Amino acid sequence: MNHWLTAPILIPLIGGILQAFMGYAPIALRRTLAIATTVLMLVAAIVLLVLADDGSYRLYAFGNWQPPFGIVLVLDRLAALMLVMTAVLALFCHIYAIGGTDESSRQFHGLFLFQLLGLNIAFLTGDLFNLFVAFEVLLIASYGLLMHGEGTSRTVPGLHYVVLNLAGSAVFLIAVGMIYSVTGTLNMADLAIKIPQVAEENLPLVKAGGMMLLVVFGLKAAILPLCFWLPGAYSNATAPVAALFAVMTKVGIYAIIRVFTLIFGNQAGELASLGMDWLFPLALITLTMGVIGALGAASLRKLIAWQVIISVGTLLAAISFGTVAGTSAALFYLLNTTWVAGGLFLVADLVDGQRGSAQDKIVTAPRIANRTFLSVLFLMGAVAAVGLPPLSGFFAKLLILKSAVTESDVAWLWSVLLIGSFFTLIAYSRAGSIVFWRNVEGHIEEPQKLTPSLSVSASALISLSIVMVILAGPISRYAEDTAAQLHDTSAYTEILSKPMVGEEK
Amino acid sequence: MELAFAVVIGALTASGVYLMLRARTFPVVVGLTMLSYGVNLFLFSSGRLATGGQPIIGSAETYSDPLPQALVLTAIVIGFAMTAFVVVLSLRSLADNDNDDHVNGRVPEQDSTPQDQEQEGANT
Numbered sequence: 001m002n003h004w005l006t007a008p009i010l011i012p013l014i015g016g017i018l019q020a021f022m023g024y025a026p027i028a029l030r031r032t033l034a035i036a037t038t039v040l041m042l043v044a045a046i047v048l049l050v051l052a053d054d055g056s057y058r059l060y061a062f063g064n065w066q067p068p069f070g071i072v073l074v075l076d077r078l079a080a081l082m083l084v085m086t087a088v089l090a091l092f093c094h095i096y097a098i099g100g101t102d103e104s105s106r107q108f109h110g111l112f113l114f115q116l117l118g119l120n121i122a123f124l125t126g127d128l129f130n131l132f133v134a135f136e137v138l139l140i141a142s143y144g145l146l147m148h149g150e151g152t153s154r155t156v157p158g159l160h161y162v163v164l165n166l167a168g169s170a171v172f173l174i175a176v177g178m179i180y181s182v183t184g185t186l187n188m189a190d191l192a193i194k195i196p197q198v199a200e201e202n203l204p205l206v207k208a209g210g211m212m213l214l215v216v217f218g219l220k221a222a223i224l225p226l227c228f229w230l231p232g233a234y235s236n237a238t239a240p241v242a243a244l245f246a247v248m249t250k251v252g253i254y255a256i257i258r259v260f261t262l263i264f265g266n267q268a269g270e271l272a273s274l275g276m277d278w279l280f281p282l283a284l285i286t287l288t289m290g291v292i293g294a295l296g297a298a299s300l301r302k303l304i305a306w307q308v309i310i311s312v313g314t315l316l317a318a319i320s321f322g323t324v325a326g327t328s329a330a331l332f333y334l335l336n337t338t339w340v341a342g343g344l345f346l347v348a349d350l351v352d353g354q355r356g357s358a359q360d361k362i363v364t365a366p367r368i369a370n371r372t373f374l375s376v377l378f379l380m381g382a383v384a385a386v387g388l389p390p391l392s393g394f395f396a397k398l399l400i401l402k403s404a405v406t407e408s409d410v411a412w413l414w415s416v417l418l419i420g421s422f423f424t425l426i427a428y429s430r431a432g433s434i435v436f437w438r439n440v441e442g443h444i445e446e447p448q449k450l451t452p453s454l455s456v457s458a459s460a461l462i463s464l465s466i467v468m469v470i471l472a473g474p475i476s477r478y479a480e481d482t483a484a485q486l487h488d489t490s491a492y493t494e495i496l497s498k499p500m501v502g503e504e505k
Numbered sequence: 506m507e508l509a510f511a512v513v514i515g516a517l518t519a520s521g522v523y524l525m526l527r528a529r530t531f532p533v534v535v536g537l538t539m540l541s542y543g544v545n546l547f548l549f550s551s552g553r554l555a556t557g558g559q560p561i562i563g564s565a566e567t568y569s570d571p572l573p574q575a576l577v578l579t580a581i582v583i584g585f586a587m588t589a590f591v592v593v594l595s596l597r598s599l600a601d602n603d604n605d606d607h608v609n610g611r612v613p614e615q616d617s618t619p620q621d622q623e624q625e626g627a628n629t
Contacts, residue, residue, distance in 0.1 A: 136583045152601035156610035159598050166537050173544045181551035
């Protein structure tokens, strides 16, 4: 039992409840408290990262019930990595939000913190049903955040997003019910032990349940047949929300990594590597679809929304190999792409504010105000997202390319990823050159003021890709350790035999 | 009992899915509700069906599994909140799109069935 594990859940929970009651408090007070909460959460996440880096599993059992009977939180390297990634992204999004986005609704900070609460529960939980609850918590907060802002443009994409996710929740529950009806447990560690022992006649039921879980996580992660909700929803959301949502697809990917290495991993007997032979082709088609969407995007926000889909395809291709090398490459890329996509959403919003009525559309317009600053940010973000040297995207994609082993994998992955990257590069250079260079006569009246909170948070997120290059050694060492820990599932199942507090004697 | 239960779940889910694929928001909301009823019953049945069983081991000959009951309670609460939200959102969508209750916010272009035309005729 380690009480630190509850900190990333309790901090945004208490902060969010405070915000809910403070809707009419002065905005300066609300902002200070909200930022303080996010900073505290980042501190807690870093503490957990340091704790987790010794490679052992830490357990927090609610009500001191011996697992598999209660709900447990489990901290390992992967969970800690996701917590830190989310907290860093959230802090900068939050700083950006106090630049004015939070003024149009009294409950913005509360919703933002509840969103973080849901994300953190999802990363820490060791129970399949609790994962469902975490998804619902983060979804209901995300519905609110998506609707946040002025105007009516968000209603229809928001409605699609809500209906799709409600249907997804129904599928999740059916999958959970199927798996429970055979194994009699929903604790992930216990499932990892019980799944290989499932009797012959019950196998189809568990298999169907597992595949339905893949569908649900695929909906969250936006894999191809389930990805068309994403560009509309993300490109209409306000900037800090869209940037925070860069981590929402990653929750689906996290769930795929967790469930399909631990429960349906290589040691799952008859059900080993369930669905992974589907995942590789789907990932490559998703990647292709993302590139096509990016080439056809009419605005910067749409372009970056399709970039999110490209990164999902790339990540899942590496994960579907089911190897230590593939997973560690995916984790390195995950950090890079989440922060950079978040940063690019913020940059697109800044561009929007500097171009008057042309907004962020990829059309010729009068010369943009603050051109040098914004174009450098956009260039850095694009280089990191496409994967050109010297920024971190290059190293991440290199690791992913190197993780392919068999000949057909190499042929497919290399050709699709490299050609895809090339066309993504064309999409970014087209967008960048039209927005920043091709000008018509005229001038912008009253461009938005670049206040420190706006410019600092956007540039900080983008420049994290430089930080990742400098710290590439430690980060890739951590990613490799994480992947090795993930694929050694016997250590995870040992948490079942850990004695609870009070029974240690 | 199993057969009746299975038929009920199947009917609820099928009608839920059919209604969700409709073009207007009201059938979609009703479809979501029916789907969640079907799912809740399904989840309940994952602990096996037994009548009169107590959820405590050793107190009687047979017992019923308490965990699915807890799961269903959670699912009902969450589903109820989500339905309330989607109803409000549909009303907002209706107001934002000039009294058009289509899920896409506008009338599908080539897809006007006789019923739709009838209703549009009634509206104008």
